[in-house]
Amino acid sequence: MMTIAEKILARASGSGTLSPGDYVTAHIDLAMLPEMLGMIRRVLLKAGIDPASLRIWDTEKVVAVLDHYVPAASLEIAESQQQIREWMEKLHVKYYYDLFPGVCHQIVHEKGHVRPGELIVGADSHTTTYGALNAAATGIGASEMAFVMQTGKLWFMVPETIKFEINGKLPDCVYSKDVILYIAGKYSTDVAQYKAIEWTGPVVDALSMDARFTMSNMSVELGAKFGLFRADRKTIDYVRARTDKEFQPVEPDPGAVYAETYVINASALEPQVALPHGVGNAKGVSEVKDVPIDQAVIASCCHGRIEDLEIAANMLKGKKVHPKVRFWVGPASWEVYKEAMDKGILRTLLDAGVMIANPSCGFCTGIQGVLAAGERCIAATPRNFKGRMGSNDAEIFLASPATVTASAIKGRIADPREVL
Amino acid sequence: MDAIRGRARKFGENIDTDTITPAASLHLPMEEMKKHAFGPVAPGFYKTVQPGDIIVADNNFGCGSSREHATEVVKELGIRYIVCESMARIYMRNCVALGLYPILAKGVSRLFNEGDEIEIDFERAMVTNPKTGKAVPFKPLKGTPKEIFDGGGILPLLKKLIEEAPPGPGKPVTAP
Ligand code: SF4
Numbered sequence: 372m373m374t375i376a377e378k379i380l381a382r383a384s385g386s387g388t389l390s391p392g393d394y395v396t397a398h399i400d401l402a403m404l405p406e407m408l409g410m411i412r413r414v415l416l417k418a419g420i421d422p423a424s425l426r427i428w429d430t431e432k433v434v435a436v437l438d439h440y441v442p443a444a445s446l447e448i449a450e451s452q453q454q455i456r457e458w459m460e461k462l463h464v465k466y467y468y469d470l471f472p473g474v475c476h477q478i479v480h481e482k483g484h485v486r487p488g489e490l491i492v493g494a495d496s497h498t499t500t501y502g503a504l505n506a507a508a509t510g511i512g513a514s515e516m517a518f519v520m521q522t523g524k525l526w527f528m529v530p531e532t533i534k535f536e537i538n539g540k541l542p543d544c545v546y547s548k549d550v551i552l553y554i555a556g557k558y559s560t561d562v563a564q565y566k567a568i569e570w571t572g573p574v575v576d577a578l579s580m581d582a583r584f585t586m587s588n589m590s591v592e593l594g595a596k597f598g599l600f601r602a603d604r605k606t607i608d609y610v611r612a613r614t615d616k617e618f619q620p621v622e623p624d625p626g627a628v629y630a631e632t633y634v635i636n637a638s639a640l641e642p643q644v645a646l647p648h649g650v651g652n653a654k655g656v657s658e659v660k661d662v663p664i665d666q667a668v669i670a671s672c673c674h675g676r677i678e679d680l681e682i683a684a685n686m687l688k689g690k691k692v693h694p695k696v697r698f699w700v701g702p703a704s705w706e707v708y709k710e711a712m713d714k715g716i717l718r719t720l721l722d723a724g725v726m727i728a729n730p731s732c733g734f735c736t737g738i739q740g741v742l743a744a745g746e747r748c749i750a751a752t753p754r755n756f757k758g759r760m761g762s763n764d765a766e767i768f769l770a771s772p773a774t775v776t777a778s779a780i781k782g783r784i785a786d787p788r789e790v791l
Numbered sequence: 792m793d794a795i796r797g798r799a800r801k802f803g804e805n806i807d808t809d810t811i812t813p814a815a816s817l818h819l820p821m822e823e824m825k826k827h828a829f830g831p832v833a834p835g836f837y838k839t840v841q842p843g844d845i846i847v848a849d850n851n852f853g854c855g856s857s858r859e860h861a862t863e864v865v866k867e868l869g870i871r872y873i874v875c876e877s878m879a880r881i882y883m884r885n886c887v888a889l890g891l892y893p894i895l896a897k898g899v900s901r902l903f904n905e906g907d908e909i910e911i912d913f914e915r916a917m918v919t920n921p922k923t924g925k926a927v928p929f930k931p932l933k934g935t936p937k938e939i940f941d942g943g944g945i946l947p948l949l950k951k952l953i954e955e956a957p958p959g960p961g962k963p964v965t966a967p
Contacts, residue, residue, distance in 0.1 A: 510857045594879065
């Protein structure tokens with residue numbers, strides 16, 4: 372009787388029944404290398420290993436993406452990217468996304484590299500995003516990733532699984548981002564520490580794939596190792612449209628054991644805002660009053676998907692961004708960019724006074740659109756740690772794309788229901 | 792491995808990777824990066840830390856990003872054991888990968904004051920304050936993570952695998 376995480380680890384390690392606390396060595400189905408590649412090179416050199424002497428264990432199972440510092444804004448970054456390019460060529464990495472990049476956690480599933488039931492590691496904490504596609508996906512550090520690149524194997528401790536059952540129906544203007552911010556605020560950011568989450572309940576079943584990616588992405592903000600969804604029709608359709616390769620979705624056994632089950636009534640939720648400087652400082656938007664903002668952002672691996680851009684465009688039809696607010700929207704990939712263009716979304720956003728950024732991590736992590744001391748930003752991104760977007764004395768508020776858009780229109784943190 | 796003793800260096804809860812290695816220090820050479828380690832909560836830590844000291848912390852040590860610098864700098868400061876109530880999972884993995892021993896023990900942070908002697912007994916799997924005699928149990932590493940720690944981290948292991956691998960591109964080698 373096993374949970375999704377236990378079953379995937381059992382399959383990947385060739386074990387029988389596994390229980391929480393067991394250690395296994397498992398075969399990796401996909402290794403995801405973001406721009407952390409620079410750090411991987413550095414640790415190898417420090418350990419006296421020539422990076423070019425590495426041999427990728429299976430070139431079908433490695434994906435690399437230049438995403439964090441694109442386009443290069445300093446000589447230091449340009450040189451690092453140059454070294455990465457040469458290295459990727461030497462290692463014969465087949466799936467290397469350099470031109471037309473995007474945020475890694477969009478590119479990797481958008482290009483069909485993620486399939487249900489797989490065990491995936493990435494050199495980035497938000498690798499949990501692929502849990503939306505029923506994959507046990509998690510972040511690891513640079514040294515371990517170097518080991519995986521060569522061997523295709525890694526040790527794991529089998530985590531306990533906890534279940535979140537989201538009941539009821541999401542009210543107007545309340546989204547999956549609000550659910551997860553609410554959970555972080557109510558149960559704290561270590562509620563799922565070292566655990567696998569299974570997201571369940573009628574609200575979860577009704578969510579689009581884009582909305583599910585947001586939740587599995589932010590599962591790591593609750594401390595989780597995996598943020599898993601079951602595979603349904605939507606999942607299968609999403610994956611089938613992108614790959615011909617075989618896959619086997621994984622269902623939890625009926626008698627699987629959960630360390631804890633949290634039941635949440637979504638019908639009672641209002642839009643949420645996480646106050647500086649932690650995801651766990653979430654409050655209902657009605658409790659956050661009269662906070663003027665300088666910048667608004669919809670971008671990153673958490674948002675910046677087509678549905679997020681559509682929400683902003685629908686709210687902005689016939690309206691204008693507040694003259695004192697810099698509102699930036701960064702599509703998560705060039706595919707999303709093109710789709711937004713075809714649907715007329717970019718036109719609506721531009722006419723309303725929104726500026727469109729290139730797909731990258733830039734706005735989320737203080738590389739583009741940096742904040743000065745005393746400035747406030749409301750962002751549809753996953754983290755609001757102190758100093759993340761620039762000055763230590765700037766403030767970052769996290770919210771859904773709808774709440775960000777409402778705030779950009781009003782010039783202060785605002786409830787999206789105010790501007791409908 | 793039997794018991795080891797060292798001096799406890801106390802930290803609170805939610806010590807995140809930005810606190811251990813502030814962003815502005817990440818691009819600095821290691822000798823400089825060390826000077827900033829734990830700066831926001833313990834400025835000048837690098838001056839008082841001695842090889843063999845043991846970190847004793849509360850919940851959620853090492854939360855935040857997957858940046859390995861935050862583990863590397865602790866090792867470079869001469870620390871080999873981190874004892875805490877709980878540790879963020881990527882940080883814990885990075886510890887094992889770099890040859891640091893994560894010791895997770897409920898109730899441990901209340902057992903020690905800054906500078907107390909601390910004893911870690913691997914046979915009995917207990918962390919003890921020899922002065923007060925109070926002790927709490929922990930789960931020792933076993934299996935592959937134990938082997939990795941004993942071998943000084945994952946990169947020496949990788950180095951060996953690469954050196955032993957027959958030449959030729961794309962040829963797989965076997966991990967333990
Ligand atoms: S968008 Fe932000 S959180 Fe996501 S991978 Fe990039 S830097 Fe990390």
